[in-house]
Amino acid sequence: MPEEKYVPPTFLKWASGDVAKDYPGKTFIISCNEALARGAVEAGVRVVAAYPGSPLQYTIESLAIASSIYPSMHVEWSSNEKVAYDVTLGAAMAGMRAFTPMKQLGMNVVIDSLVQGANLGPAGFVLAVGDDPGALETENEMDTRYLARYAEIPVLEPTSIQEVKDYTLMAFELSEKIRLPVIVRITTGLAYQRSPVVFGKIHHEIRERDVSFDKNRRWILGDAFPWPMKPFGAKHMRFHDELPVKEWEGTVGSLPKASFTKEVIERLEWNELILPDRPVAGVIAVGECYQDTMEAIRYLGVESNVAILKLVTSFPIPENRVREVLKKTGSVLVVEQIEPFVEAQVCAVAANMNSHAKILGKLTGDIPVCNEVTRNIIGKALGKMLGRNFLPEEEEKRIEKGKDLLLKELSFISPPRFCPGCPELAAGFALKTVCNELYGEEVTYIGDVGCYGMMTVPPLNASYANLSMGSGISIASGIYHAGSKDKIIAYIGDSTFFHSGMPALVNAVYNKANLLLYVLDNRTTGNTGHQPHPGAFGITATKQATKMLDIEEIVKAFQVDFVKVVDPYDFEETTTVLKKALEVEGVSVVIARRTCALLAQRIMGLMEK
Amino acid sequence: MEDNHLNLMIAGLSGQGIIMVERLLVMSLAQEGRNVLSADVPPWTHRNALTYCHIRMGEKLYSPRIPEGAADIIIAFEPLVGLQVSAVYGKEDALVIMNDYTVETRGLSRDGSRDMSGLPAHKYPDIEGILGHMAGLGIDKVRIVSGTDISFKETGSNRCLNMVMLGAAYSSRMIPVEVDTLENHILENTPPGTGQTNLKAFRSGLKLAL
Ligand SMILES: Cc1ncc(C[n+]2csc(CCOP(=O)(O)OP(=O)(O)O)c2C)c(N)n1
Ligand code: SF4
Numbered sequence: 001m002p003e004e005k006y007v008p009p010t011f012l013k014w015a016s017g018d019v020a021k022d023y024p025g026k027t028f029i030i031s032c033n034e035a036l037a038r039g040a041v042e043a044g045v046r047v048v049a050a051y052p053g054s055p056l057q058y059t060i061e062s063l064a065i066a067s068s069i070y071p072s073m074h075v076e077w078s079s080n081e082k083v084a085y086d087v088t089l090g091a092a093m094a095g096m097r098a099f100t101p102m103k104q105l106g107m108n109v110v111i112d113s114l115v116q117g118a119n120l121g122p123a124g125f126v127l128a129v130g131d132d133p134g135a136l137e138t139e140n141e142m143d144t145r146y147l148a149r150y151a152e153i154p155v156l157e158p159t160s161i162q163e164v165k166d167y168t169l170m171a172f173e174l175s176e177k178i179r180l181p182v183i184v185r186i187t188t189g190l191a192y193q194r195s196p197v198v199f200g201k202i203h204h205e206i207r208e209r210d211v212s213f214d215k216n217r218r219w220i221l222g223d224a225f226p227w228p229m230k231p232f233g234a235k236h237m238r239f240h241d242e243l244p245v246k247e248w249e250g251t252v253g254s255l256p257k258a259s260f261t262k263e264v265i266e267r268l269e270w271n272e273l274i275l276p277d278r279p280v281a282g283v284i285a286v287g288e289c290y291q292d293t294m295e296a297i298r299y300l301g302v303e304s305n306v307a308i309l310k311l312v313t314s315f316p317i318p319e320n321r322v323r324e325v326l327k328k329t330g331s332v333l334v335v336e337q338i339e340p341f342v343e344a345q346v347c348a349v350a351a352n353m354n355s356h357a358k359i360l361g362k363l364t365g366d367i368p369v370c371n372e373v374t375r376n377i378i379g380k381a382l383g384k385m386l387g388r389n390f391l392p393e394e395e396e397k398r399i400e401k402g403k404d405l406l407l408k409e410l411s412f413i414s415p416p417r418f419c420p421g422c423p424e425l426a427a428g429f430a431l432k433t434v435c436n437e438l439y440g441e442e443v444t445y446i447g448d449v450g451c452y453g454m455m456t457v458p459p460l461n462a463s464y465a466n467l468s469m470g471s472g473i474s475i476a477s478g479i480y481h482a483g484s485k486d487k488i489i490a491y492i493g494d495s496t497f498f499h500s501g502m503p504a505l506v507n508a509v510y511n512k513a514n515l516l517l518y519v520l521d522n523r524t525t526g527n528t529g530h531q532p533h534p535g536a537f538g539i540t541a542t543k544q545a546t547k548m549l550d551i552e553e554i555v556k557a558f559q560v561d562f563v564k565v566v567d568p569y570d571f572e573e574t575t576t577v578l579k580k581a582l583e584v585e586g587v588s589v590v591i592a593r594r595t596c597a598l599l600a601q602r603i604m605g606l607m608e609k
Numbered sequence: 610m611e612d613n614h615l616n617l618m619i620a621g622l623s624g625q626g627i628i629m630v631e632r633l634l635v636m637s638l639a640q641e642g643r644n645v646l647s648a649d650v651p652p653w654t655h656r657n658a659l660t661y662c663h664i665r666m667g668e669k670l671y672s673p674r675i676p677e678g679a680a681d682i683i684i685a686f687e688p689l690v691g692l693q694v695s696a697v698y699g700k701e702d703a704l705v706i707m708n709d710y711t712v713e714t715r716g717l718s719r720d721g722s723r724d725m726s727g728l729p730a731h732k733y734p735d736i737e738g739i740l741g742h743m744a745g746l747g748i749d750k751v752r753i754v755s756g757t758d759i760s761f762k763e764t765g766s767n768r769c770l771n772m773v774m775l776g777a778a779y780s781s782r783m784i785p786v787e788v789d790t791l792e793n794h795i796l797e798n799t800p801p802g803t804g805q806t807n808l809k810a811f812r813s814g815l816k817l818a819l
Pocket of ligand 1: 081106526528
């Protein structure tokens with residue numbers, strides 16, 4: 001055989017579109033977001049929709065470039081995650097492969113359509129969800145796998161960037177086979193890795209196939225079943241093999257049953273099992289945790305005498321493989337990010353087979369539930385199983401001392417604040433000045449989600465609460481209806497306004513709330529890296545010109561009692577208008593409009609991206 | 610270094626060009642046939658937030674993430690960032706290459722009045738204090754570089770700080786890659802039109818011969 005010449009992997013040239021081109025067999029160093037995009041492109045994805053949210057917002061940027069190469073591909077920033085989900089579900093119903101990446105909080109927004117959409121049995125439909133162990137860059141550490149389980153749809157957790165690419169592609173095939181949406185779960189630690197990835201073939205023929213929306217299929221939740229069968233219950237029955245299949249051929253009956261999904265998952269090679277003859281311990285390492293588990297095992301030098309199950313399908317789990325591990329070892333450590341989700345399933349398997357193996361992990365306190373699971377944490381738990389130390393005691397103390405130093409002596413270093421020149425900071429300052437003068441302490445400010453969340457911290461201290469996107473207006477209304485005598489202010493950003501602020505504002509007007517809505521219109525989705533939205537510059541995700549919706553016109557149509565646009569850089573104008581607005585009974589709206597300072601610099605070309 | 614591994618961390622504030630250095634190093638190491646992985650830490654949108662990246666090289670790698678207390682080399686673009694990152698990731702005896710220019714942000718300013726966003730600030734700790742904290746953690750091989758000054762002097766702006774720091778770090782001879790490989794990537798894989806300036810900045814860092 002001729003010796004193969006070493007071809008070093010290279011980075012993709014930025015914005016070159018290489019991520020979407022035909023390079024079968026070529027190796028590129030790509031990021032996780034690019035790998036998700038590449039997997040979808042190789043699968044022949046036709047429709048992609050998403051609302052921005054870390055850590056997966058960059059996937060759309062790569063796919064937007066792809067769509068400029070393959071014009072039949074539609075890529076959009078949607079107004080919120082549920083809209084994005086419904087758009088992609090529609091495309092899947094029309095016979096095209098469809099993809100929607102979202103952050104973990106997005107799952108909360110799509111949950112209604114997610115649960116019911118699974119019942120419809122769509123095919124070729126993949127979601128990517130970014131979970132955030134340790135809440136490193138979001139407001140909440142939540143484990144979306146429970147929501148997947150609630151919706152009864154499978155979850156894949158790739159263990160490397162190569163697998164992110166490969167399993168995103170294969171998730172589409174899996175979804176077609178089992179007729180369910182499939183979720184690819186990415187955790188923050190994986191989401192920002194880069195590594196060499198071998199590209200595969202792009203299925204252009206799938207992307208270019210004809211639309212095939214089956215009008216005879218009855219894409220509804222109820223079916224015309226005769227009494228006493230319940231029309232709406234039938235779809236759920238398929239998830240539990242309880243549907244009398246034969247009678248319902250052509251409807252839900254023809255959709256694959258749960259037992260089939262389990263069988264398919266059981267047969268997948270992805271869940272690799274390494275089983276030495278006499279293992280001293282067993283480990284089940286899920287998704288991203290596989291990496292650091294292997295690092296810990298290597299560090300301990302026990303590679304050849306530990307049973308290792310690399311688990312990619314965290315729901316449902318491949319029970320036979322888990323049984324094999326349980327049979328061979330006296331104790332098994334389950335390593336996963338956030339909640340003991342797989343661990344609980346492993347416990348159930350063990351109970352059913354009367355296994356006496358000890359199952360260790362988060363339920364036993366060997367690994368903490370909160371914060372990222374890292375090599376040292378895994379190593380400590382493994383060391384305990386094997387009856388030895390992982391790191392020398394002194395080293396552990398030294399590391400603790402370092403962290404103590406940061407927490408105790410350097411706590412004055414603040415988290416990010418408003419960027420220099422931020423228009424939202426200027427707007428907040430004007431409002432605070434006016435309110436201090438007019439009402440003193442008798443003001444209640446309620447925030448929402450965006451850069452202006454930083455109003456909650458000193459020195460502005462001009463926001464007392466923020467919760468989920470679009471909730472500020474309604475929380476403020478609730479405080480008013482509860483009888484507060486304070487002047488009530490609600491903030492909202494422009495992207496948040498389109499995401500979920502509009503129904504809340506309609507409600508406030510209709511139900512006669514008395515508040516000032518302060519719209520921080522910086523013409524972009526600032527906090528997540530400046531994505532466009534329906535009210536920003538009239539431009540789509542793929543840089544096509546489109547209509548631009550004006551928040552002022554919209555709120556006028558909602559019949560608010562006062563509306564005016566101001567430039568927050570103009571302190572005089574802003575304070576004068578605010579004073580007027582605050583006198584109005586009912587719902588008044590002041591729109592502080594000026595482009596985000598970072599975006600403005602970027603537009604002017606003063607800064608590299 | 611644990612069995613032929615090199616754990617290298619680059620830390621600074623968002624906007625200082627950290628990812629560019631990561632890319633150049635990873636490309637150069639990969640080109641010479643090294644097994645290399647990297648990861649950035651969640652980049653914040655906002656200016657001047659703490660940000661860093663992990664680069665790991667070695668025969669058998671599973672994770673690109675440097676474990677706590679295990680970084681062999683830390684390139685810090687700002688003093689307090691250097692302390693923060695060293696305190697979590699620095700190995701005992703780690704080599705730290707640290708820029709001495711303090712950025713008045715994150716609620717800090719040199720005179721303790723206001724930071725760059727105009728918000729009230731805490732006084733920036735002095736360099737001796739920072740070095741003392743690091744020595745207390747067994748990290749006393751700290752090489753201080755006037756990277757921002759050099760960048761200004763050589764290129765007229767602070768935008769090439771990243772290249773100066775890369776040059777300074779390279780001059781420590783701990784990064785196992787040929788200088789030609791690295792310089793070629795600087796010429797070819799920095800933004801169009803900036804190659805020569807970046808190379809100049811890199812070489813001025815190199816001259817420090819740490
Ligand atoms: C359901 C949900 N989706 C996405 C996010 C991520 N997110 C946080 S802030 C933000 C931007 C909001 O933009 P905008 O309202 O315009 O405010 P700005 O950041 O521009 O001030 C987004 C999308 C989230 N927190 N929750
Ligand atoms: S990103 Fe823009 S809106 Fe957000 S704090 Fe910075 S300047 Fe302000």
